[in-house]
Amino acid sequence: MSMQQSYQNIILSPEKIGALFFLMVSISYGLYAFKIPLTLLSQQETFNARTMPFALSVIGSLLSAMIIILPPTKQEKPETFHHIFSGLDWARAWKVVTMMFIYAFIMTWLGFIIASILFLCAGFYLLGERRIKVLVLASIPLVIGIWLLMSKILGMYIAPGEIFYLMGVIK
Amino acid sequence: MWEGLFSGMMVGIQTTLVPFNMAIVLFGCFVGSFIGMLPGLGPITAVALMIPVTYSLEPSSGMVLLAGVYYGAIFGGSTCSILINAPGEAATVATAIDGYPLAQKGKPGKALAIAAYSSFSGGTIAVVLLMIAAPAMAMVAKNFQSSDYFALMVLGLTAVSAFAGKGGFLKALLMTVVGLMLATIGTDQTSGVQRFTFGSINLLDGLSFLMLAMATFAITEALMMVLKKQDSTQVFDSKNIGNISDLRVTKAEFKKIAPTVGRSSLLGFFIGALPGAGATLGSFLSYGMERNLASREDKKEFGKGSIIGLAAPETGNNAASTGSFVPLLTLGIPGSGTTAVMLGALIAYGIEPGPRMFVERPEVFWAVIMSMYLGNVFLLILNLPLIPYFARLLAVPRTVLIPSIAFFSIIGVYLITFNTFDIYMMIGISVIALLARLLNYPMAPILLGFILGGLMEDNLRRSLMIYDGSLAFLWQRPTTLAINLITVIVMASPLIQLLLERRKNRFTDADSGSTGTRG
Numbered sequence: 209m210s211m212q213q214s215y216q217n218i219i220l221s222p223e224k225i226g227a228l229f230f231l232m233v234s235i236s237y238g239l240y241a242f243k244i245p246l247t248l249l250s251q252q253e254t255f256n257a258r259t260m261p262f263a264l265s266v267i268g269s270l271l272s273a274m275i276i277i278l279p280p281t282k283q284e285k286p287e288t289f290h291h292i293f294s295g296l297d298w299a300r301a302w303k304v305v306t307m308m309f310i311y312a313f314i315m316t317w318l319g320f321i322i323a324s325i326l327f328l329c330a331g332f333y334l335l336g337e338r339r340i341k342v343l344v345l346a347s348i349p350l351v352i353g354i355w356l357l358m359s360k361i362l363g364m365y366i367a368p369g370e371i372f373y374l375m376g377v378i379k
Numbered sequence: 380m381w382e383g384l385f386s387g388m389m390v391g392i393q394t395t396l397v398p399f400n401m402a403i404v405l406f407g408c409f410v411g412s413f414i415g416m417l418p419g420l421g422p423i424t425a426v427a428l429m430i431p432v433t434y435s436l437e438p439s440s441g442m443v444l445l446a447g448v449y450y451g452a453i454f455g456g457s458t459c460s461i462l463i464n465a466p467g468e469a470a471t472v473a474t475a476i477d478g479y480p481l482a483q484k485g486k487p488g489k490a491l492a493i494a495a496y497s498s499f500s501g502g503t504i505a506v507v508l509l510m511i512a513a514p515a516m517a518m519v520a521k522n523f524q525s526s527d528y529f530a531l532m533v534l535g536l537t538a539v540s541a542f543a544g545k546g547g548f549l550k551a552l553l554m555t556v557v558g559l560m561l562a563t564i565g566t567d568q569t570s571g572v573q574r575f576t577f578g579s580i581n582l583l584d585g586l587s588f589l590m591l592a593m594a595t596f597a598i599t600e601a602l603m604m605v606l607k608k609q610d611s612t613q614v615f616d617s618k619n620i621g622n623i624s625d626l627r628v629t630k631a632e633f634k635k636i637a638p639t640v641g642r643s644s645l646l647g648f649f650i651g652a653l654p655g656a657g658a659t660l661g662s663f664l665s666y667g668m669e670r671n672l673a674s675r676e677d678k679k680e681f682g683k684g685s686i687i688g689l690a691a692p693e694t695g696n697n698a699a700s701t702g703s704f705v706p707l708l709t710l711g712i713p714g715s716g717t718t719a720v721m722l723g724a725l726i727a728y729g730i731e732p733g734p735r736m737f738v739e740r741p742e743v744f745w746a747v748i749m750s751m752y753l754g755n756v757f758l759l760i761l762n763l764p765l766i767p768y769f770a771r772l773l774a775v776p777r778t779v780l781i782p783s784i785a786f787f788s789i790i791g792v793y794l795i796t797f798n799t800f801d802i803y804m805m806i807g808i809s810v811i812a813l814l815a816r817l818l819n820y821p822m823a824p825i826l827l828g829f830i831l832g833g834l835m836e837d838n839l840r841r842s843l844m845i846y847d848g849s850l851a852f853l854w855q856r857p858t859t860l861a862i863n864l865i866t867v868i869v870m871a872s873p874l875i876q877l878l879l880e881r882r883k884n885r886f887t888d889a890d891s892g893s894t895g896t897r898g
Contacts, residue, residue, distance in 0.1 A: 226818040244574050254848030255840045257572040264560050271553040296606040312802035331782025362435045
């Protein structure tokens with residue numbers, strides 16, 4: 209390994225990029241701590257609502273800086289972004305994340321039962337399940353079972369979807 | 380003391396032997412084994428997924444359920460390690476070293492039976508020790524003041540980081556600080572001032588502990604499975620690994636593992652009782668100890684399917700899991716990531732864990748302890764015959780498993796708050812957590828920091844007020860000073876380890892250099 213390559217590995221090692229991210233988070237957190245409103249009285253106190261956030265911001269920044277400055281932990285086998293991030297199914301993972309966002313969005317509109325069945329069927333399908341029987345049998349009984357358990361046995365109120373009010377099905 | 384112990388036991392027995400609570404223990408063990416057995420899912424995920432269920436239960440029943448899920452999941456994780464060499468979490472890695480080769484030799488049933496008997500023995504011996512140690516510790520801790528609590532919390536947080544493994548200390552500490560930062564979001568309990576709410580009413584109460592637990596463990600785990608593409612159905616095939624129903628263990632084998640079980644139970648318990656050490660260290664140290672103590676003949680078997688090598692980590696991790704309840708129940712300091720989630724559940728019930736819980740809520744304290752006896756028995760007599768059926772779970776296709784985990788996580792959070800903002804927040808945090816995990820940043824310290832953050836700030840505030848703004852509280856009280864000194868030692872230990880290693884390497888280099896010159 210050439211000198212330049214090993215230098216690049218140290219500078220761009222994933223843990224250091226991670227530490228850089230957390231350094232920015234710590235600094236932003238500390239700066240935002242200035243915006244915590246304080247009364248005149250609490251400004252005179254030794255410990256007020258800003259004290260802990262300031263201390264945490266300083267400690268977080270110091271720890272991040274130490275990870276950036278100190279040599280990487282796995283020197284004998286340097287890891288690069290390529291090692292860590294390649295060969296992973298990113299496209300499918302993002303689709304799952306998007307699906308979860310959509311599930312959260314439609315839950316209010318379609319209600320727990322319909323939204324959950326749609327989410328599970330879409331999830332099974334996205335991950336490669338194509339058998340209609342499995343899609344239906346693994347989703348509908350599970351959702352209905354949980355709905356019965358929560359609303360009928362444990363007595364929890366699960367609000368129906370807004371759409372039923374808009375359509376006039378529920379008044 | 381013995382009188383208190385006896386009356387406490389009676390309270391615990393009365394609470395545990397209520398038919399409903401017995402059913403809860405059984406259910407917890409069953410669900411824990413079920414989830415723990417699924418490849419990739421460990422006790423933290425299992426406990427986090429069950430938290431929404433506990434919200435509808437009494438505190439004692441809820442805690443009994445979570446405890447059952449915890450040791451059930453540890454037990455289930457061993458099955459996964461033995462049959463497919465895929466430990467669900469670090470605590471069962473050592474089990475796979477000899478368990479998997481034994482299963483490959485055509486004795487999966489024997490391997491699973493030895494694991495079950497060892498878990499049962501380790502768990503039961505550790506409960507006896509817990510029953511004696513916990514009240515004694517709670518009595519000592521009753522005299523603790525806020526400065527002692529603050530020092531204890533700092534110790535708990537740093538200890539978890541110190542045990543994070545080679546090179547992980549700083550990263551674990553940083554994650555703890557991130558957890559503490561997240562704990563400051565919301566309305567400050569003392570001054571009523573809003574902090575980091577960005578004007579959103581959804582953040583006024585702060586982040587939900589359940590949401591954070593699901594985001595950092597359950598959802599991240601599901602996303603990790605999607606990223607890694609591995610299909611669990613391709614790994615497990617019962618036909619290839621012999622007769623799984625043959626659970627016979629001979630008398631000679633029992634005799635051989637008995638001393639191992641005794642030693643590993645004691646070691647595991649004491650390791651588990653240390654804040655931050657947990658089941659992983661308990662299992663590895665037990666394995667290491669037994670390998671060192673083994674006869675020359677037995678030593679050769681290690682790594683090739685040794686029954687001692689299987690019994691030691693199994694006993695050690697179960698004893699350590701039980702031991703980790705000592706700091707949780709008596710000091711309110713979780714010994715591991717899983718007990719951190721349980722601490723969060725206790726706080727959600729409005730119970731402040733620590734010595735006061737021992738006095739104010741003895742039924743919760745003792746019910747958890749006494750339910751462990753029952754749980755261990757249930758695990759042995761119910762799970763052992765069910766092992767062949769449970770093993771089929773390892774073949775659950777990920778196409779069904781992953782969306783189901785995501786579904787349970789999302790509805791777990793939604794059905795508690797009925798607020799979709801929490802779900803959006805959970806998904807956002809899980810994406811960041813996923814990236815952090817890929818960069819080898821541990822997640823358990825975030826949760827630990829988040830859970831202890833509020834209590835830590837309160838105790839620091841109180842200590843500073845008592846000492847008129849001076850930091851002298853850190854050394855003026857002998858108890859605080861002693862705890863702080865331990866913290867310093869714990870913090871210095873990774874540095875000392877590093878220096879010793881460098882020194883050793885320097886000597887090795889010098890030796891090889893001189894040999895090379897001579898050659």
